[in-house]
Amino acid sequence: MTTQPVTxxxxxxxxxxxxxxxxxxxxxxxxxxxxxSKPVVLGLVILLVTFPLYVVVVTSLSSTEAVTRAGxxxxxxxxxxxxxxxxxxxxxxxxxxxLISVVITAIGTFFSLAITVLAAYGLSRPGxxxxxxxxxxxxxxFLFGPGIIxxxxxxxxxxxxxxxxxxxxxxxxxxxxxxxMRSFFMGIPGELIDSARxxxxxxxxxxxxxxxxxSKAVVAVVGLFYAVGYWNAFFNAMLYLNDNNKWPLQMVLxxxxxxEQVLPTGAGGVTSTGxxxxxxxxxxxxxxxxxxxxVPVLVIYPFIQKHFTKGVIIGAVKG
Amino acid sequence: xxxxxxxxxxxxxxxxxxxxAGGASWRHRLRRDWPLLAMVAPVIVLLGVFHxxxxxxxxxxxxxxxxxxxxxGSDFIGFANFERMFSEPAFWSALLNTLAITxxxxxxxxPVPIFLALLxxxxxxxxxxxxxxxxxxxxxxxxWVLVVSLFQxxxxxxxxxxxxxxxxxxxxxxxxxxxxxxxLLVTAQSIWKDAGWGxxxxxxxxxxxxxxxxxxxxxxxxxxxxxxxxxxxxxLRPVIVLLLILRLGDALTVGFEQFIxxxxxxxxxxxxxxxxxxxxxxxxxxxxxxxxxxxxxxxVVGLVLVLLxxxxxxxxxxxxxxxxx
Numbered sequence: 001m002t003t004q005p006v007t008x009x010x011x012x013x014x015x016x017x018x019x020x021x022x023x024x025x026x027x028x029x030x031x032x033x034x035x036x037s038k039p040v041v042l043g044l045v046i047l048l049v050t051f052p053l054y055v056v057v058v059t060s061l062s063s064t065e066a067v068t069r070a071g072x073x074x075x076x077x078x079x080x081x082x083x084x085x086x087x088x089x090x091x092x093x094x095x096x097x098x099l100i101s102v103v104i105t106a107i108g109t110f111f112s113l114a115i116t117v118l119a120a121y122g123l124s125r126p127g128x129x130x131x132x133x134x135x136x137x138x139x140x141x142f143l144f145g146p147g148i149i150x151x152x153x154x155x156x157x158x159x160x161x162x163x164x165x166x167x168x169x170x171x172x173x174x175x176x177x178x179x180x181m182r183s184f185f186m187g188i189p190g191e192l193i194d195s196a197r198x199x200x201x202x203x204x205x206x207x208x209x210x211x212x213x214x215s216k217a218v219v220a221v222v223g224l225f226y227a228v229g230y231w232n233a234f235f236n237a238m239l240y241l242n243d244n245n246k247w248p249l250q251m252v253l254x255x256x257x258x259x260e261q262v263l264p265t266g267a268g269g270v271t272s273t274g275x276x277x278x279x280x281x282x283x284x285x286x287x288x289x290x291x292x293x294x295v296p297v298l299v300i301y302p303f304i305q306k307h308f309t310k311g312v313i314i315g316a317v318k319g
Numbered sequence: 320x321x322x323x324x325x326x327x328x329x330x331x332x333x334x335x336x337x338x339x340a341g342g343a344s345w346r347h348r349l350r351r352d353w354p355l356l357a358m359v360a361p362v363i364v365l366l367g368v369f370h371x372x373x374x375x376x377x378x379x380x381x382x383x384x385x386x387x388x389x390x391x392g393s394d395f396i397g398f399a400n401f402e403r404m405f406s407e408p409a410f411w412s413a414l415l416n417t418l419a420i421t422x423x424x425x426x427x428x429x430p431v432p433i434f435l436a437l438l439x440x441x442x443x444x445x446x447x448x449x450x451x452x453x454x455x456x457x458x459x460x461x462x463w464v465l466v467v468s469l470f471q472x473x474x475x476x477x478x479x480x481x482x483x484x485x486x487x488x489x490x491x492x493x494x495x496x497x498x499x500x501x502x503l504l505v506t507a508q509s510i511w512k513d514a515g516w517g518x519x520x521x522x523x524x525x526x527x528x529x530x531x532x533x534x535x536x537x538x539x540x541x542x543x544x545x546x547x548x549x550x551x552x553x554x555l556r557p558v559i560v561l562l563l564i565l566r567l568g569d570a571l572t573v574g575f576e577q578f579i580x581x582x583x584x585x586x587x588x589x590x591x592x593x594x595x596x597x598x599x600x601x602x603x604x605x606x607x608x609x610x611x612x613x614x615x616x617x618x619v620v621g622l623v624l625v626l627l628x629x630x631x632x633x634x635x636x637x638x639x640x641x642x643x644x
Contacts, residue, residue: 022443024530026537041438042447046454048511052469055479072482073472115361122358129345129352134359141370144622147614148594149601150376153386154369170369173362203354232462235576239602250464257468258580290468297460305453308519 053294060084060287067283084288093263094252094289101231101249108168108230113223115173120181121207141175155240166240167233167248177222184218185211217307224304231296253293257286380615384608400612410613413596420592421570423502428509429566432517433559437551439518440525455515463576466512471495498589505577520558528554564632568625571617593617
């Protein structure tokens with residue numbers, strides 16, 4: 001083992017140390033096949049996720065001529081322009097839907113987060129009055145759903161059909177998020193809370209001054225989950241909103257991209273030159289709608305991503 | 320995903336506040352704890368109105384429900400809705416589709432996150448791992464509408480694949496509207512959207528395995544495959560069993576949005592699952608009582624499946640979704 005011929009290059013003879021590779025000294029060097037297959041598989045996985053996004057973005061930024069020349073989606077970017085976005089965002093269906101989605105997401109997230117934080121704290125103090133039956137009421141919702149039809153009838157009888165309230169209230173509480181947050185709160189040392197209480201702090205003061213500042217990570221993750229939920233909500237909108245003028249962005253996406261219906265004239269996609277003469281919206285415009293639906297997720301994602309594992313594992317493994 | 324277990328176990332030993340664990344009177348505790356109760360109230364009210372109240376509303380499954388008469392005014396007809404349902408071929412077809420898709424995804428979707436986690440766990444560079452994780456988690460945060468749109472643009476009739484085939488002189492295919500391969504399509508979509516995210520739990524489980532075990536095994540002469548078999552997989556076993564149980568308990572739910580979005584493209588024969596059946600029969604046809612019956616069937620069978628699966632988990636010695644307390 002120690003008598004390697006000196007003529008061989010060093011990298012073939014000397015075992016690279018643990019500091020250099022991060023590999024424990026007892027572990028064998030990967031075989032050639034292992035060395036090759038790992039980057040290939042992982043590279044393929046990354047490509048599968050990013051390539052469709054790339055194509056959509058490039059097409060949305062391409063000029064009409066470039067799209068025509070490519071015969072559809074554009075893979076090699078040339079003649080980039082933001083014309084599609086300018087058209088979409090200068091009023092019309094997409095602008096309105098975007099605004100609705102943004103406002104619903106903002107209000108809904110704030111509301112959900114607020115009641116979730118309150119309830120998670122209220123259920124996190126061991127031994128408090130009724131906390132076990134109330135916790136049970138929350139946990140029981142995991143086991144069964146009420147069903148589509150009865151839910152619809154309740155929303156209907158509350159007069160929420162065609163109102164924005166139907167997009168927020170029925171799904172305002174996520175038991176999962178509540179439990180994740182409660183688990184986190186229960187991990188905060190009780191001595192800290194007791195000492196605040198000795199100093200005369202009430203429950204609300206304890207929550208806002210002690211617990212919240214310690215829980216920024218979990219609040220961020222749960223907030224993201226709620227925000228993404230509201231942003232992506234399509235089911236509630238489809239079920240409860242009959243009025244096209246109140247559609248959020250996901251409904252627009254479904255109608256004009258998945259179902260390939262033609263954008264209404266004067267809706268930011270097409271200039272009307274007469275009934276029946278409106279051309280189908282160009283592919284660039286369609287792809288721009290897709291991109292507009294992706295961008296908010298992409299923007300907040302990096303900020304919250306580092307907290308995922310922590311937040312999710314608390315809920316998933318420890319319970 | 321969530322283990323209900325530990326939360327339900329008694330925490331009475333850690334009584335809060337003063338040392339009056341059992342002694343504090345109800346009245347005293349109310350005076351002390353009312354702010355906590357007030358904090359929980361909004362959530363309880365919302366769950367009551369939008370979860371428990373509609374659950375009771377399932378009585379219309381036993382009624383000849385008329386929206387004008389309401390629940391109180393409609394006639395009870397016993398199990399007539401259910402009898403009709405069980406004699407309806409469309410219902411059986413939806414049920415079979417649902418079960419087929421669940422079984423298919425169990426075989427072809429379920430192992431993918433485990434495989435990805437094992438692969439990623441063996442990558443030594445922390446930066447590379449973070450990069451891969453960041454990318455593969457991302458589609459989980461996309462809506463189903465978006466995922467279907469992206470698939471349509473890639474492999475649909477006017478998509479990139481068809482476009483490339485056509486420009487090279489081949490026959491274009493539209494994989495989005497083929498009923499025969501629909502089950503493959505929805506599984507591929509599920510994998511694209513959620514396999515990366517599903518990996519997170521396995522990665523966490525892998526990180527809890529004691530590295531000394533590997534070193535000891537290596538010292539005993541176990542090669543990498545034997546270490547995988549004797550250390551890694553047993554380490555993952557509890558998580559695998561738990562997720563398998565959850566999936567089996569959820570066998571009748573395959574994802575409403577994914578199917579409703581694509582039902583018209585491939586037709587009801589392939590894409591009708593129980594949830595879409597409930598939606599079409601109940602809301603679009605307007606047959607509320609019948610739709611509620613189908614929904615109730617799904618809910619009750621689902622509940623029984625979860626309970627059975629959990630019982631089974633206890634039998635094989637795992638903790639399961641919630642523990643016996």
